[in-house]
Amino acid sequence: MSATAVTESDVTALALGCDVLGSGGGGTTGSARLVLAHHLRDGRSVPVITDPDPDTFVACVGAYGSATLMLESLPGPAAFRAALAGLERHHQPVEALLPLEVGGVNGVLAAMVAATAGLPLVDADPMGRAFSRISDTVLAAGVPLRSIDFASAAGHSAHLEADSGAELESVLQSLLPAVGGWGAVAVFAGRAREILPYAVHGPVTHALTLGRALQSAGAGDSRALLELPGVRLVLDGWVTEVRRNPGVEVRGVASLSRRATHQRGRQPARLDFANDYLALFLAGRLEVSAPDVICVVDADWVPVPAEELRAAQQVRVLAVDAPPGLRLAHESSGTFGLGGRGYQEVWS
Amino acid sequence: MTTSGRVRVSDVCGMPLLRDARLLGVEAPTSDPVHVVDLVVPDRAMSESLRAQAVVVLALDSAGVIAGAHLVDVVLRRAHDASAAVVVVTGQSGPVSEATSALAAWLHMPLLVAEAGVSSVELAVELRRMVSDPDAPRLEVVQSALRQLPRGPRSPQEIRATIEALLPETNVFVLAGRGLALEGAPRDVSADTVVSYTEETYIQHDEVLAVVLPLDGLDGATSWWLVAERRRAGRLWLESASALLALHSGSLLTWLVREQAGLERDAGIRSTLLTEVMEHGDHAPPEVQELLARSGWQLDGWHTGVHLRFHPRTPSALAMRSVARDLAAIGLTEHSLVERTDGWSAWVTSQAEPTLAETRRLGRTIEAVLQPPVDTRVVVGIGAPHRDASGIGRTLAEARQACAIASGGTRPVTVRVLQELGPSRLLLGWYASDALTDYSREILGGLLDPAEAEVLFTLQAYLERACSTAQTARALGLHRNTVSKRIARAERILGIQVSTPDTRLALQLALRVLRS
Secondary structure (H helix, E strand, O other), X not given: OOEEEEEHHHHHHXXXXXXXXXXXXXXXXXXXXXXXXXXXXXXXXXXXEOOOOOOOEEEEEEEEEOHHHHOOOOOOOHHHHHHHHHHHHHOOOOOEEEEOOOOOHHHHHHHHHHHHHOOOEEOEEOOXXXXXXXXXXXXXXXXXXXXXXXXXXXXXXXXXXXXXXXXXXXXXXXXXXXXXXXXXXXEEEEEHHHHHHHOXXXXXXXXXXXXXXXXXXXXXXXXXXXXXXXXXXXXEEEEEEEEEXXXXXXXXXXXXXXXXXXXXXOEEEEEEEEOEEEEEXXXXXXXXXXXOEEEEEEOOOOEOOHHHOOOOOEEEEEEEOOOHHHHHHHHHHOOOOHHHHOEOOOOO | OOOOOOOEHHHHHOOHHHOOOEEEOOOOOOOOEOOEEEEEOHHHOOOOOOOOOEEEEEEXXXXXXXXXXXXXXXXXXXXXXXXXXXXXXXXXXXXXXXXXXXXXXXXXXXXXXXXXXXXXXXXXHHHHHHHHOOHHHHHHHHHHHHHOOOOOOOOHHHHHHHXXXXXXXXXXXXXXXXXXXXXOOOOOOOHHHHHOOOOOEEEEEOOEEEEEEEEEOOOOOEEEEEEEEEEOOOHHHHHHHHHHHHHHHHHHHHHHHHHHHHHHHHHHHHHHHHHHHHHHOOOOOHHHHHHHHHHOOOOOOEEEEEEEEEEOOOOOOOOHHHHHHHHHHHOOOOOOOEEEOOEEEEEEEEOOOOOHHHHHHHHHHHHHHOOOOOOOEXXXXXXXXXXXXXXXXXXXXXXXXHHHHHOOOOOOEEEEEHHHOHHHHHHHHHXXXXXXXXXXXXXXXXXXXXXXXXXXXXXXXXXHOOOOHHHHHHHHOOOHHHHHHHHHHHHHHHOOOOOOHHHHHHHHHHHHHHHO
């Protein structure tokens, strides 16, 4: 069993990396990273393991619902522990945790729950980035979603079962308005040998690597970031307009202008988003689209979520290749790109 | 059938179905040729092959619940790469993003965003019909025009109604010399521009296209202009409009010439009548009495004379119709206007003697309603009221004199009421004197050379401003030294001193006499 660990000094890098893999969605990590740092003070750490014993009993844990509502108060560990306890009542004690999704706030919350529960964190997750539906992940394709253990911050809890993941998820969504808009969930429980073959591997170390490179870029040296395999700077320019469609989802289009260089003039670009960034077109050509990750950073290399994007911002747009597991799954099913999000599929 | 180069992007923009479409990417419709129509449904946005010189219709109205706004950008780029001519989007909900309009502009690719409700299928059918047979719309128009082709003369009003009915969105008007509108009025093109043409011309100005067909009068000079104009029109409209104007020009010309001849004959009769009235006063011979009765002229009562003098040229009887329309405000008609050697005269009759206030009000009304033709100044003199037939001659003579005094103005319309002229009436006789005119030329001799026009003008302004260099400089927008230099030059050329009071008076009189 190879292992590394997340310590207090890794929190910022982990959070920045999770922001990148959030692709502009998944909720901001700002307050969750403070809570995680608090639980890792005095030299405590969370072990991150890559290949646990095949019989290890694992489960995914994370927050589900409105990230905005969740951030109205600091997300403490209680709700997550309650969801896990619910799951353990129907199964057995959990021996290692997987993040529900590495992208956005859930990547940081999983480490916090692991730290407070004294459990190791497995370096695998259902998608390798942020996603919008649990039932629509790489992991769900191999491990059917049949039950969800849910707990709200106010102390409500539920164990839900259904024959289809989609049905289960719509029941869960119908609960949310009554319990404050979000809750902790524990899902995909099983032995490591039943779960991990279908998960996406390495998301936590990926987040740490991206986060550390982003930290150096913020300190003035972007070479390490731009030399990372699978990372590309696709646009350096500014936002000229952000148009958000009315509705629950943060859905819309941002217009950008690429800075002119001596080889080429300014070029117009469009960035479509629906909760997270979905596709960037440069001069009418597709540059990058889901399931690849699109990360917008400001002049200081700080990630800008889709809901905070505004006109006149100076931005850089980074493309981060989808992890191999997600890429393979998308190529065989075709469901993790624009088409799966209600947009007409395009290609470059 | 060869269709090479017949249909242009501007024709596509001018289609009735795209009348309210927003045009992005280019400022005005281009004249790039359109040869084929490529209809693109959303799920073939990446794969449909696009052709050069195509009008590409992106049918987002068939996208259903799938989001497709990003396809506009993709198709714009693909159309550009394929050298297509224009992209038309149907079913685009909400406003177009800045990214899309910036991309269209960056690619110089015209993008038409159709109004909600325009069906891509209907549009594509119309486009294919137009592109495959560009002559069809024109032939249809010309055929219906031929069916309704008039025999014999037709009035400008009838011609305008016929052409406007055949060409939707089109404005038709007829101008006479110096831009006077005989029928309709220019909407987007300027009357000045129109009357500067003596041959059939197409005017393109921003989004506006106009066909100008000049018509020659009996004397061979261009006297009228038949014009059709339309916003966002293309070449196909131009061809139809040109054909229609040509078809109708004959009957219009016949009407105009006949009308002008009739008007001139009437004007001649009225001039003769006026001479008779002025000669015989209340005792005209019976045959003149009969003509007077038919003319509708009022001989009894109080008459206030109005004389109009036009610079640089007196309009024809036909063109005076529009002046008569303006003067309807003071109760005059085209039958009231009598042509004189130096302009047109008329008089207003009332039963009670008009007060000075009423006469002044008459002057102000004329000033307000009269719109002279392009590049023409009109000077209006108003005489004092006089009674009965014998008074008509007097008031008209006074009106003419007031006109002479007013000639100095530079505004488009200058009105002078004789009773207000005060002491300057003393000068009226002088202005009319031929001997004084000759003498004035002699006095000003050296300054009448066109090369000295500026000096003459400055001298005149200087004298009118009580010989104040400062005021003259301010009025003419010159430096004081320039004014002083020009006055010195005038003194040198004329061999006089402006500072001498008698010289000053003589010079001012001479200038006035020549100007009147």
